[in-house]
Amino acid sequence: MRHSEFHRAHRIGWLRAAVLGANDGIVSTASLVIGVAAAHADIQAILVSGTAGLVAGAMSMAAGEYVSVSSQVDTEQADLKREEQELTENHHQEVNELKVIYIARGLKPELAQQVAEQLMAHDALAAHARDELGLTEITTARPLQAALTSALTFSLGALLPLLMVMVFPYLPLAQANQMIINLTASDTMPLITLVGSISLLSLMLLGGLSALAGGASVLTAVARVIFWGILSMGITAGVGLLFGTVSG
Template identity: 65%
Template sequence: MSPHHEIHRTHRIGWLRAAVLGANDGIVSTASLIVGIAASHATHNDIVLAGVAGLVAGAMSMAAGEYVSVSSQADTEQADLKRERKELEEDGHHEQKELAAIYVSRGLDPLLAEQVAVQLMEHDALGAHARDELGISEAGTARPIQAALTSAVTFAVGAVLPLLIVLFAPDTDLIVLVSSASLLFLTLLGILAAYTGGSGIIKGAFRVAFWGALAMGLTAAVGSVFGTVV
């Protein structure tokens, strides 16, 4: 009989979070910028220029922000692992008792917990403490470069979608077409993210579309007011 293979989604958390965040921001920020500029009665060239500038600036901002954020997380993880490694070298017996106490708190019998702690530490002491004491696992390990590149690329992809609408849409219907198409893109993105992550599809699609609609509505109002004033 072949071994049973279970499918889990936790290994997707890192790249999925960065990809969804990047694409969502690319669509929302670029579409909102385009709608806001269009509502101020700017020329078609100005609208395109604003959209392209928003794409480049947004992609770089997402990459830098993700890299700094995830690098800080990685630094914290490495500092914790370094401290744990030192504690294992200085007092391995105490660390073994500490690990056994964790297993007891999770429901194991004290004797069994002690045996599990001993065997796991013989196999990989630092790995056992990283996983069960510090909560650091291979699936959730911080990867700054991966997060930065994923965010930048997915932001750019998301931003290109409303830009393509601008290039082919007539000026008279630009706001309506960009808004409706962007909401459609956001809804599909929410469905894809929910399906990939194994969560509710309707809920995922609604929350992405709602915040996108709110962002575009507010920027359109701002553009209309300032365009009228100027």
């Protein structure tokens, strides 16, 4: 009977982009909303700022991921071309390179020589790409996938704090502060509390789910996103409060 094992390495590419996008969407948009609210802006201004942040952030994430991953692809392709040329010009030396690698991994010299020769006879470039350069199908960079995943997950993450702003005027806790609802805000602490609390809870959930999907420590992942989320929102709130006080 064939023994099958379950691994998560194939998820690295899209999982990284998805987690990064959603996390950035929540943190950056929530921080923007909280910062603008702390400056005593009204609901309309907060909503417009948050929406602009969503669009700009999603495009920035897509462009940034595409450019950075494309650069990685260019580097990988350049390494493969150089390796292909070396295989053509100095085949014997390339066999020795693999032999040394396999010896370092624990094979005896005679066996390492045999393995190197047989693998190169089968597919020399693939053998060197995998064992010398560390390039495999799992780790191959995919620019378009990374860009689309980041933009989509950023947008989904950013929608959360924006939804909190949109529903806030209809919530009981907003009734004690009609000035916010009437778009002439002077005290936006209830809105800041709502957006901050829901965003932190969402970050905890996201961190936990990403850890489970990747087989990592849930506690570590949750602690990490909570720390950076609180830090980002706290600093932005301070900046907004400072500018609100100065302009007032």
